[in-house]
Amino acid sequence: MSHTKLYAAIYVVLFAFATIQAVVEYAGFLEQSYWLAFWAIIVLSVIKAVIVAAYYQHLRWEPRAVSYLVVGGVVAAVALTAAASFSIT
Known part of the structure; x- marks a missing residue:
């Protein structure tokens, strides 16, 4: 409850x-x-x-390794998005 x-x-x-x-x-x-x-x-x-x-x-209750994995994925997605935005001319 x-x-x-x-x-x-x-x-x-x-x-x-x-x-x-x-x-x-x-x-x-x-x-x-x-x-x-x-x-x-x-x-x-x-x-x-x-x-x-x-x-x-539920990432708050997961082990820190899972949270770091998610953060790593977000950083990679942002980096790929930034790289793609610079390649558009």
Whole structure:
């Protein structure tokens, strides 16, 4: 039963972060300070991804080796994406 309360609280936090992202995007912050809004949305997205991976994908309770494997995969995906973006001309 305690996991239900934890998951409900995490859902509320994720919902609040998504709402903040929508407000930043649609409230006109992009016209005033594009890069500030951009980085605010990126930071909130990273926080949300870490929360989802830790709790909903149960990485928090897995051995650290599994978490390091996931982080290694994410780093490889980002590196390949960056390399692909530089090869497009």
